[in-house]
Amino acid sequence: MQYNIALVKGDGIGPEIVDSAVRVLEKIGEKFGHTFNCTPYLAGGCAIDACGVPLPDETVEGCKNADSVLLGAVGGPKWDKMPGNLRPEKALLGLRSALGLYTNLRPARLYNSLKEECPLRPDIVEKGFDLMMVRELTGGIYFGERGRRDGKYGPEAYDTEAYSVMEVERIARAAFDAARKRNKKVTSIDKANVLETSRLWRETVHRIAEEYPDVTVTDMLVDNAAMQLVRNPSQFDVVVTSNMFGDILSDEASQITGSIGLLPSASLGASKCGLYEPIHGSAPDIAGQNKANPIATILSAAMMLRYAFDLAEEADAIEKAVDAVLDDGLRTADIIGRSEGTPLTCTEMTDEILKRI
């Protein structure tokens, strides 16, 4: 089969990690007889430099017309002083919105071979964890009305959190559907003791839960969830939450897996075309030094094969190769508490993964 993939390498370590994932896709193509046609598009800081805007129309069109999008990361200190609507991050938000990608799946699990790298207490590590964070991605405070105005104490800024019933219903269904394929447990995270949006969130999630009698649902306040994630992460199966809470909690979840360099994500909408990207950022401090961990992006490519193209066997082959490199003790520099020896470069890690496919 032929698949058309839009490649959005972006900034910082984006190009290195996307190139690694493309090498993996090529290997999969050879082994299983597929052709992945990859077309690069600019977004983020590099697009600002080249065209003056973070998200050129051509990129949006290219991504919409592709079968799927693979993205590296955007942003960097060079563009930090740009006004809000011209920042590189606007490209990512714009793409998510333009493609209607309201569901963000962020799996986080503790690899057996990385138990040593987990910063939690041994008795907690022993139990392991394997959770799927389902983050709402096109609503909430990220996309609400914002601005500057004169307030009670002089000049002030505001951002608004708004959620419609429809937006909560569809992300709740995505979470319950995901739970049906896993351990049938959903934890819905909100701040219903304070926020009206959270109260609507909670009542809507419970109404949708009635359609899924085989799945259990528990509510948890976000401050408690932040604590529970490090106190007892094994209690979670599927976690569903708003855009901003999901952003914060997924970084926290990544740290207890050993490194943020390991976590992939899939952003999905109503159509099959989705956007696949690591959850980490552009890491400008190590950009261009061949030090980045390509695993999160390689696993994002695996999620693309599984979700966008229904290529489960091919996705398994990538995931098994990643398991194998980690089991063999191979580590890039980001994996905390790493054992002795020189860490592998981005290219070397990719080579090792390729050998195991």
Ligand code: IPM
């Ligand atoms: C993420 C990132 C983005 C977000 C930034 C870069 C806009 O942190 O994907 O988690 O906040 O969604």
Ligand code: MG
């Ligand atoms: Mg984030």
